[in-house]
Amino acid sequence: MIRADAGDIRRSYDAAARRARGDADRAKTRDRIVSAAQELFIANGYRATSMAAIAAAAGVSSQTIYLAIGSKAAVLQSVSDRVILGxxxxxxxxxxxxxxxxxxxxxxxxxxxxxxxxxxxxxxxxxxxxxxxxxxxxxxxxxxxxxxxxxxxxxxxxxxxxxxxxxxxxxxxxxxxxxxxxxxxxxxxxxxxxxxxxxxxxxxxxxxxxxxxx
Structure with missing residues (x-):
């Protein structure tokens, strides 16, 4: 019977912990983006709200928004989903x-x-x-x-x-x-x-x- 040594177990644990931290960080980033977009859409309307403005308000790059959520239309849909489901x-x-x-x-x-x-x-x-x-x-x-x-x-x-x-x-x-x-x-x-x-x-x-x- 082959048994994993302590090093293997520790590496597996560390990898799982890194993935969990990464998931949590991505969720927080997405939440900041959606919150910033919601405020800007309501204040300025959809057309007048740029991805750059959302990125600046959320403290991220525009590329991060595209990777995390997608287009401006997708961001608006994410805002709507969060509002509806609370x-x-x-x-x-x-x-x-x-x-x-x-x-x-x-x-x-x-x-x-x-x-x-x-x-x-x-x-x-x-x-x-x-x-x-x-x-x-x-x-x-x-x-x-x-x-x-x-x-x-x-x-x-x-x-x-x-x-x-x-x-x-x-x-x-x-x-x-x-x-x-x-x-x-x-x-x-x-x-x-x-x-x-x-x-x-x-x-x-x-x-x-x-x-x-x-």
Whole structure:
């Protein structure tokens, strides 16, 4: 039987540790890039934000951005993904609140969970939503990404509706209502333009959706 000596074990351990440090450093670099890009896109818009400006704000080179994420369109998509998922998980189905929604037996309590989380998402997403929507009108790559995003949002909401008990309308109608109402435009109009508080927006959404869906 061949046994590894202490030197082999130490070299293997050191290599694994270096890989872990490298992965952590790359993740931190990517996070700095996405954070810097988010601030610049919201402040200046997509067209006026250059890769050089993002690189300077993140403290990296433009080449590092291309290697870590890709084109400016890919950077905007990374910003959008982080805003939507809130940094919690890799997919909507993995989010903690979705598990709470599925485990809840009371339809009204389920609807409150859904409204609370989707209004929170609308608040987070409203600024970058407008940037992405405007950019999609200018670049074919972003227009295709926008369509895929909207299709994915609709599919996610269809899955969420499937978890809600006691619906008084068809799942497809319920999906359309939630898709059309609980969107970033909701926060743009009520929260930003009209100055409503988060609680006020949530109560409005909950009253309307309870009346329409349950």
């Amino acid at each position: 940094g919690e998980a890799a997919a909507v189905a993995d989010l903690g609140w979705v598990h709470r929604l599925a485990a809840e037996d009371d339809p009204h309590a389920q609807l409150r969970i859904l409204v609370t989380e989707l209004v929170s998402l609308a608040e987070r997403a409203a600024p970058i939503w407008r940037v992405t929507q405007q950019a999609a009108a200018e670049e074919p790559e972003l227009a295709a990404a926008w369509r895929r995003h909207e299709e994915g949002r609709l599919a996610d909401q269809r899955a969420l509706v499937g978890l809600v008990r006691g619906l008084a309308v068809s799942p497809e109608r319920a999906t359309d209502i939630i898709h059309g109402f609980l969107r970033p435009d909701l926060w743009q109009v009520f929260g930003i333009e009209r100055g409503w508080t988060r609680d006020e927006v949530e109560e409005l959404a909950l009253d309307l959706l309870a009346h329409l869906l349950l």
